[in-house]
Amino acid sequence: MNYNYVYSTDPYDVATNANNIMPMSDTTAVIILAVSLMVAILAFFLIVRVKDKPESGFMRKLHEYLNFRAIIIDDLIKFFYILSTVSLTITAFWMMFQNVNYAPLLGLAVLVFGNLVVRVFYEFIMLLVGIWTNTTDLRNKVCNGEKNARLEVKKTVTTKKGDEDSKKED
Numbered sequence: 001m002n003y004n005y006v007y008s009t010d011p012y013d014v015a016t017n018a019n020n021i022m023p024m025s026d027t028t029a030v031i032i033l034a035v036s037l038m039v040a041i042l043a044f045f046l047i048v049r050v051k052d053k054p055e056s057g058f059m060r061k062l063h064e065y066l067n068f069r070a071i072i073i074d075d076l077i078k079f080f081y082i083l084s085t086v087s088l089t090i091t092a093f094w095m096m097f098q099n100v101n102y103a104p105l106l107g108l109a110v111l112v113f114g115n116l117v118v119r120v121f122y123e124f125i126m127l128l129v130g131i132w133t134n135t136t137d138l139r140n141k142v143c144n145g146e147k148n149a150r151l152e153v154k155k156t157v158t159t160k161k162g163d164e165d166s167k168k169e170d
Helices: 014-020 026-048 058-066 073-096 103-142
Strands: 156-161 164-169
Touching: 026 058, 073 103
Parallel strands: none
Antiparallel strands: 156 164
16 A cells, blocks of 8 residues: 655644545454454443342442443533533623624623523423433332333223122223
8 A cells, every 4th residue: 555645844734634644444444343342242241241230339330331220411411501501601792792783782692592592402301311210210119120020000890780889800
């Protein structure tokens, strides 16, 4: 393989320096795929499919994380909400101090209504996550933590025979 590299001494010369990334060979791609597959299989059978949950420490946290028992989406949603709100607020204040027509008014509108829209959007996402969390907790309480347990529903039918009532259970 013959690669022709053109180097620029200017670090801001993106057009020239972007073409200098060495391409990955097919052999390297196959090796990376094979190693990744082996690690995934080992992790699946040694950590995820373990019958006895580790008592404490790193292995327990890893077991809960890989089995999706430890949910991190709550924290991620909160982080992105704060990031969105801070970015929107800084942008709104920047817009308020521009000397362009209607920019201060538009900045004030973004500050108020933009943050309100972001809040409603993230509350909706948190509502969906909360429904999922509460449903999972309820299932665990009702089924006593059994993974594939099903609830049995009994029907009671009341029929009238002559003068006396009788109840049947299906």
